[in-house]
Amino acid sequence: MTVPTSITFSAVDAAKKPTRARKRTIAFDNRALGWLALLVLVGIWEIVAHYNPSPGLPAPSRIGAAWWLEMTEGQLRFQLADTMTSMVYGYVLSAVLGVAIGVTMARVKIIYALVEPIIELLRPVPTIVFIPVIILYAGLGREMNVIAILVSATIPILIATYSGARGVSAALRDTASTFKLSWWRTIYEIVLPAAAPQIFIGLRLALAGSFVIAIAAGMIAGNSGVGYYILNAQQTLDISRMYAGAITVAVVGYALNYGFLAIENRLLHWHVANDAAGGRS
Numbered sequence: 001m002t003v004p005t006s007i008t009f010s011a012v013d014a015a016k017k018p019t020r021a022r023k024r025t026i027a028f029d030n031r032a033l034g035w036l037a038l039l040v041l042v043g044i045w046e047i048v049a050h051y052n053p054s055p056g057l058p059a060p061s062r063i064g065a066a067w068w069l070e071m072t073e074g075q076l077r078f079q080l081a082d083t084m085t086s087m088v089y090g091y092v093l094s095a096v097l098g099v100a101i102g103v104t105m106a107r108v109k110i111i112y113a114l115v116e117p118i119i120e121l122l123r124p125v126p127t128i129v130f131i132p133v134i135i136l137y138a139g140l141g142r143e144m145n146v147i148a149i150l151v152s153a154t155i156p157i158l159i160a161t162y163s164g165a166r167g168v169s170a171a172l173r174d175t176a177s178t179f180k181l182s183w184w185r186t187i188y189e190i191v192l193p194a195a196a197p198q199i200f201i202g203l204r205l206a207l208a209g210s211f212v213i214a215i216a217a218g219m220i221a222g223n224s225g226v227g228y229y230i231l232n233a234q235q236t237l238d239i240s241r242m243y244a245g246a247i248t249v250a251v252v253g254y255a256l257n258y259g260f261l262a263i264e265n266r267l268l269h270w271h272v273a274n275d276a277a278g279g280r281s
Contacts (some may be wrong), residue, residue, distance in 0.1 A: 041249070058240045067244035073242075074230060079218075080248060082274060083225040087141055087214040090149025094206055098154045102161025103187060119155060127152035128211050131220050145217045150211040153206035160202025164195025200264050207260055211253055 042060050049059035070076035105112040130151050131144075139145045166189055176186040192199075218225025226245055233242035 001031075041083045049118040056239060058243065062240050063243045063247065068241035068246060069246055070241060071248075076226075076248060078242075079224060079226050079245075080252070083211075083214045083218060083227070083250075086153055086225070087149060087210050090146040091141075091153055091207060091210040093146070093159055093212070094150050094153035095203060097150070097163045098157025098202065098206070099230060099260070100204065101154075101196070102158040102199075102202075103164050103165045103191060105158075106165035107183075107187070107191070122151075123155055123159070127209075127215060128220070131217060135221060140153035140221045140223045144221060147212045148217045149213050156205040156209065157199070157202040160198045160205070164198025166190050167198070168194045194211060196268060204257070204260055205255055205266070208253065211256060212247075215249060221244060254258075 045057075046060050049057060049062075053059075067076070091198060099159055101111075101115065105115055127148060131148055134144050134147050134151075138147055158278075172190050172194055176190045181189065214225065215227040218227030218229075221228070221230045230242055230245035230249075233239070
């Protein structure tokens with residue numbers, strides 16, 4: 001039976017047009033809606049602070065003015081740079097160690113047997129517990145911050161790397177054997193690419209954890225960094241400056257996560273495309 005052309009084109013056009021439910025889903029998925037809600041909350045905060053001023057909750061306009069002054073003429077930019085420097089050192093070292101140990105554990109049984117009990121003992125312990133011990137041996141300088149970040153960030157990267165490297169398919173391992181690849185070439189050309197999605201999950205978790213520990217170490221050690229800056233503002237009752245530091249932490253944390261996702265999407269575009277295709281099917 002021949003389907004009339006007009007009916008066929010009508011069905012295609014109907015399929016192309018998003019339904020009302022689909023339009024609603026797109027609207028709720030759009031990040032602009034979240035930013036709009038945030039702006040509304042800030043506006044309400046401004047109005048409440050204007051008509052009912054409180055020393056503990058200054059208006060956003062006052063916090064914004066304090067933030068601009070501290071970033072242009074005050075100490076906030078220098079303290080932020082100090083925190084970020086410690087974080088970068090610790091995070092890069094953690095990434096190198098975590099990936100190296102994780103891959104080795106997955107490929108060498110004796111290394112797994114030696115390291116696994118230590119990892120399982122350290123994994124549930126909060127890093128803050130180790131900071132007094134680190135201070136005892138490393139002092140209150142940048143070395144303390146870097147070591148604390150190293151302790152915090154290495155384990156999630158290591159576990160994610162081990163999971164990814166351990167999960168390499170038998171077909172890929174057989175391919176390496178067929179082409180008689182050396183151990184190092186197998187790691188570089190087979191294991192690391194196959195484990196990359198899992199490794200990036202660990203790197204992303206560790207990035208957030210590194211930033212948190214860098215701030216917490218500054219608060220505990222009380223010497224420098226954004227954590228020290230926020231704590232000092234609170235102790236001197238400079239509440240606007242305290243909020244300015246907290247907002248800086250929030251903005252930088254968001255920017256780090258956004259930038260990491262952009263890099264991940266670029267480097268693992270094949271994996272992202274496969275996930276999108278799987279979600280549509």
